[in-house]
Amino acid sequence: MSPTEPGAARATIYDVARAAGVSHQTVSRLLHGFTGIRPATRERVERALIELEYRPNLAARSLASNGSRRIGALVYELLEVGPRKTIQGASDAARRAGYLLDIVTLDPTDDAAVDEALTIMRGQDLAGILAFAPMDLLGDRIRQADFAVPLLIEAIVDPGASADDGPDAPTDAGMDAVVDHLVSLGHRDIFFVSGPREWSASRYREEAFVAALRRHGLHPRGSAEAEWSAASGYRAGLSLPLELGITAVVAANDQVALGLLRALAEQGIAVPHEISVMGFDNIPESEYFQPPLSTVSVDYEQKGRILMNSFLALIGDAHAAAETAERRNPPQLVVRSSTAPPPVGRP
Amino acid sequence: MSPTEPGAARATIYDVARAAGVSHQTVSRLLHGFTGIRPATRERVERALIELEYRPNLAARSLASNGSRRIGALVYELLEVGPRKTIQGASDAARRAGYLLDIVTLDPTDDAAVDEALTIMRGQDLAGILAFAPMDLLGDRIRQADFAVPLLIEAIVDPGASADDGPDAPTDAGMDAVVDHLVSLGHRDIFFVSGPREWSASRYREEAFVAALRRHGLHPRGSAEAEWSAASGYRAGLSLPLELGITAVVAANDQVALGLLRALAEQGIAVPHEISVMGFDNIPESEYFQPPLSTVSVDYEQKGRILMNSFLALIGDAHAAAETAERRNPPQLVVRSSTAPPPVGRP
DNA sequence: GGCGGTAATGTTACCGGAAACATCGCGCGC
DNA sequence: GCGCGCGATGTTTCCGGTAACATTACCGCC
Numbered sequence A, B: 001m002s003p004t005e006p007g008a009a010r011a012t013i014y015d016v017a018r019a020a021g022v023s024h025q026t027v028s029r030l031l032h033g034f035t036g037i038r039p040a041t042r043e044r045v046e047r048a049l050i051e052l053e054y055r056p057n058l059a060a061r062s063l064a065s066n067g068s069r070r071i072g073a074l075v076y077e078l079l080e081v082g083p084r085k086t087i088q089g090a091s092d093a094a095r096r097a098g099y100l101l102d103i104v105t106l107d108p109t110d111d112a113a114v115d116e117a118l119t120i121m122r123g124q125d126l127a128g129i130l131a132f133a134p135m136d137l138l139g140d141r142i143r144q145a146d147f148a149v150p151l152l153i154e155a156i157v158d159p160g161a162s163a164d165d166g167p168d169a170p171t172d173a174g175m176d177a178v179v180d181h182l183v184s185l186g187h188r189d190i191f192f193v194s195g196p197r198e199w200s201a202s203r204y205r206e207e208a209f210v211a212a213l214r215r216h217g218l219h220p221r222g223s224a225e226a227e228w229s230a231a232s233g234y235r236a237g238l239s240l241p242l243e244l245g246i247t248a249v250v251a252a253n254d255q256v257a258l259g260l261l262r263a264l265a266e267q268g269i270a271v272p273h274e275i276s277v278m279g280f281d282n283i284p285e286s287e288y289f290q291p292p293l294s295t296v297s298v299d300y301e302q303k304g305r306i307l308m309n310s311f312l313a314l315i316g317d318a319h320a321a322a323e324t325a326e327r328r329n330p331p332q333l334v335v336r337s338s339t340a341p342p343p344v345g346r347p
Numbered sequence C: 001g002g003c004g005g006t007a008a009t010g011t012t013a014c015c016g017g018a019a020a021c022a023t024c025g026c027g028c029g030c
Numbered sequence D: 001g002c003g004c005g006c007g008a009t010g011t012t013t014c015c016g017g018t019a020a021c022a023t024t025a026c027c028g029c030c
Helices: A013-020 A024-031 A039-051 A058-065 A081-096 A111-122 A136-145 A173-185 A200-215 A230-238 A254-266 A284-288 A300-314 A318-323 B013-020 B024-031 B039-051 B058-065 B081-096 B111-122 B136-145 B173-185 B200-215 B230-238 B254-266 B284-288 B300-314 B318-323
Strands: A070-076 A100-106 A128-131 A151-153 A190-194 A223-225 A248-251 A276-278 A295-297 A332-334 B070-076 B100-106 B128-131 B151-153 B190-194 B223-225 B248-251 B276-278 B295-297 B332-334
Touching: A013 A024, A013 A039, A024 A039, A058 B058, A070 A081, A070 A111, A081 A100, A081 A300, A081 B100, A100 A111, A100 B081, A100 B100, A111 A136, A128 A136, A128 A300, A136 A151, A151 A300, A173 A200, A173 A248, A173 A276, A173 A295, A173 A332, A190 A200, A190 A230, A230 A254, A230 B284, A248 A254, A254 A276, A254 A284, A254 B284, A284 B230, A284 B254, B013 B024, B013 B039, B024 B039, B070 B081, B070 B111, B070 B136, B081 B100, B081 B300, B100 B111, B111 B136, B128 B136, B128 B300, B136 B151, B151 B300, B173 B200, B173 B248, B173 B276, B173 B295, B173 B332, B190 B200, B190 B230, B230 B254, B248 B254, B254 B276, B254 B284
Parallel strands: A070 A100, A070 A128, A128 A151, A190 A223, A190 A248, A248 A276, B070 B100, B070 B128, B128 B151, B190 B223, B190 B248, B248 B276
Antiparallel strands: A295 A332, B295 B332
């Protein structure tokens, strides 16, 4: 295990074969786990492999086998916390299966950038493409691009989704926890500030909210659309229909909740005494908001791992498919100071 | 430009050559901008290229030319805002130069993970490696790993650095703006909460702070070390040496500032009336903190682009080097409500 | 003891490009 | 009129693997 000579070229299987006194094919076979090799031969080759610090040349491998070990990941430019961690998890899972994630970030609203990114991916002989920006528009565009490789667009693969959810009854254990918490505090008039509705994930989250309310025999007190950001949460917070008697607001994520908190503070509305606010994601900062935010913590990394594993299964990597059986971590309710029972004297 | 037949194999230069009635080498030459090709021939080939929707196979290209168009990026697992945008910018610049960034995230404290990541990169025949986690420990480790490819570890490439800064006088226009702002408000006793000191960027930022103060004839009123996070900022905020008569605190980034704000609020210390707080980075959320945070906005994407361009120059891509001349955007001071003149009656 | 069968290994072709080298054809100078 | 030089293009080889096919060598059996 001596360090490689600085200028030394990387050893090829031919070098290894020569050193071991076998043919390069024997080396190749051994590398692929072929069992029919005599122990003596095997040992010689293995020693040579270590001796020469052999590392496969992936370019040659993918050229020859016509199947690369790279997966393209298309991600939304401004990585929100959820997607970011999802990608982290997916990247880990890919690495564990011997794949590498080629991450291409793009601004999904910039057609030219999207096309450019797609063109680049085309030339990269990828095993497949995983799109992490579940916007309807982007999804269509990618599908149209007609890659010759497997394509998986991140859909509703929520770690907390219960097993039996049908397409007509979206369920999200995280959203259930949010609604259960507020209802158990006594809230009945709850407003929802959604993410951008052209994101399928956003629509899904809102539907899950409605479904969760319905299970309590309640209906939403209206909703507004934001953009995942504090700024848009702030705007939504300024035009909250307070006259409807709402006592709680659920935000699509913690950033939106932050904007809401500020808007309410500026209007002199006390949180949580007059209105409760809940976030979603539990970003590290949310504990230090004013007031500290009640939210739910979702294991996005696991979500990413699961997503990647199902992708690997899709492209036919059996080994990886086995790992899919990871037990899903349910979302955790995090109760802090932005939620409280509704003010007395209100219906 | 008809869409590719779904099942159609990708065209190779041989296919193009046959279609154009030339040799594959002529195609290859044309693709590389070789000028000595007769216009008539050139046109035929170009038409065939378009007709067949030729896309180069990068695996073959890198195998043959022994130089790939991929750049490995080693990034710290928990991407802070700055690094994240830096990578975004670097990725864009790379893409524009025809390179793709292979992003490998890692937890720099987990030796096994680091080694694993390095091993993976080894097999990826990369044009070079760009490390975005400027921690001393990680840097050493990467250097030891002895890649046979160019390696650039993100160092002090601050977009706002003035042209004439010597190694002994670190300068950061962003930090200058922070200090100038506070001093012009009348502050003279300023405390600094740094990022982790094993990050060279963090140390550099602190040195720049000290240098900026010195230019005003002042000295820091002490400092504490945090970890880029709100939680550590909060802890630092609880043990602030208020007895020293400090009137302002500068945080290494906005998250730390958020923690500080909360800690001060809990101690009943009014911001900005008793103590001013400044952040660094201007994350989108900082406008909605309580109170809205004064900070500086840094063009990290540009920093990434510049970094990538100098990297491309390093690995000898002349085309890219030309682009390096991008004019640097100076950091912008963003004054909000967390800073004010120091309380009267104090020295 | 020669033959068929199979396990272990070797040989050759091929993937899609790039580089080195070879060839062709034409204008020009002597 | 012929050879030379050079521009334009073609041919071959190589990059480092994988896959298909070929070849040993040894075994058991009739």
